[in-house]
Amino acid sequence: MSSDGLSNGDHTGVVRRITCVGAGYVGGPTCAMIANKCPHIAVTVVDMNTAKIEEWNSDKLPIFEPGLEEIVKKCRGTNLFFSSDIPKSIREADLIFISVNTPTKMYGKGKGMAPDLKYVESVARSIAEHAGGPKIVVEKSTVPVKAAESILSILRDAQRTNNTLAFQVLSNPEFLAEGTAMKDLANPDRVLIGGEDSEEGKKAVAALVEVYSSWVPRERIITTNTWSSELSKLVANAFLAQRISSINSVSAICEATGADVSEVAHAVGFDSRIGNKFLNASVGFGGSCFQKDVLSLVYLCESLHLNKVAEYWHGVIEINNWQRRRFADQIIAELFNTVAGKKIAVFGFAFKKNTGDTRESSAIHVCKHLLEEEANIAIYDPKVEEKQMRMELGLTTSDDKVDKLVSVFSDPYEAAKDAHAIVVLTEWDEFKTYDYSRIYESMVHPAALFDGRLLFKRKEMESIGFRFFGIGTAPNHLTKVGFAAPS
């Protein structure tokens, strides 16, 4: 019993039915993996977006992840179900994952900084209304520290009028990366579970540990208190984003000096204390989470009056925005200070390779900047649909002047034909396999290639004839030499 006299969760400790609320990039793949690895558990994924549920039940899944379709097809209808009946699925579950979106708030207090928790709260209210019995509720969504307390307050309130209810709230943040989600889920570096430090809390943690133990070695399952778990997720993303901003800041030094950012990253990353991962300089990180989660951490620090700490982490975002802008400005400068009316081929629109996800993609920022300068941009991406690109660029009306500046191609060779430049914004492997001599011949000369993803070797591209500009590398004639004092 808790201090308020309500039951803390009378759970049997064995999970047989899981419901996941939120059938998105996390809920879908995570539940597919659990169903695949735990044939003894029935897993139902629900969503308020009925069209999305229909897609999960169709041949064309709503998201692309290598390896996902195979597992969904294998388990769907056996122990993996996609449903729009949220009340029923909540009622029947022993354990409920909350896996809904927590985007940056775009209104009111904390606008542009704090995560919007209205979806998490609405799921907590649905659980309170439809539970009908004891449940383990698991925060899978990324939330600020102490979010579990708010969820618990809503759930515990429902217990006052229904004494058959009992709840435990756990934090179990997800660390998968898009494009490698199935690999990450099958073989995670760690699984993190935070829970209440009480007998019932420990029982609930043990029940979730048991689920993951079906395929994750026990030593990789970390258990902590709830707040450490919630904070660790934000901090993990902040550290990863910080590494990218660090190497991107170094890329600017390389371009000015003749050092090569790949060589520097290699040399620095060779130190086992630093490590070689996540040191690829780029046009800036994108994706739905890095910016949102770093901003959430900054907002948390500000709320705690830790202004220096907030400032420190905000620098990660500032460098990222600066890098995107710097790259776009360089394109304009190198195309003789005007891109108006010039065709520019954009290779890649997704925020990284092997995904069709475009949320916060750096491509959006670079393209918007080029459109402001009235460039004609010709986009090719192997996975992103035209509708999605236009939505992200804010182009909604077909007679809009800007809309006419954008064309979308299904063939990269056609996208590059008659272009003044190619701009590489996503690191799709297929971009490295094209016949660049043929592409070069079809372009307006002098033809430029701007490599925002370090896919190409300067010498090879220059020998074809391209004027080559790569993040973190500079042609020798542009570098500053000697012991110049700061001006």
Ligand SMILES: NC(=O)C1=CN([C@@H]2O[C@H](COP(=O)(O)OP(=O)(O)OC[C@H]3O[C@@H](n4cnc5c(N)ncnc54)[C@H](O)[C@@H]3O)[C@@H](O)[C@H]2O)C=CC1
């Ligand atoms: N996308 C990623 O790679 C990762 C995301 N995360 C975190 O996981 C959470 C989910 O992210 P995504 O899956 O990318 O979001 P998403 O936007 O792809 O999916 C969220 C789904 O929740 C549904 N939803 C929202 N409110 C609902 C409600 N009240 N009832 C039923 N369904 C509701 C939406 O319709 C949507 O389909 C976020 O907190 C995110 O920060 C964590 C790790 C990786």
Ligand SMILES: O=C(O)[C@H]1O[C@H](OP(=O)(O)OP(=O)(O)OC[C@H]2O[C@@H](n3ccc(=O)[nH]c3=O)[C@H](O)[C@@H]2O)[C@H](O)[C@@H](O)[C@@H]1O
């Ligand atoms: O919370 C989340 O949503 C997830 O965020 C990231 O995963 P994701 O955004 O899917 O993809 P990443 O591989 O981390 O790439 C993020 C962005 O950084 C860029 N990046 C990555 C690595 C690098 O060295 N350089 C670089 O510019 C990528 O191109 C991409 O735009 C984290 O890697 C996951 O652990 C985390 O679970």
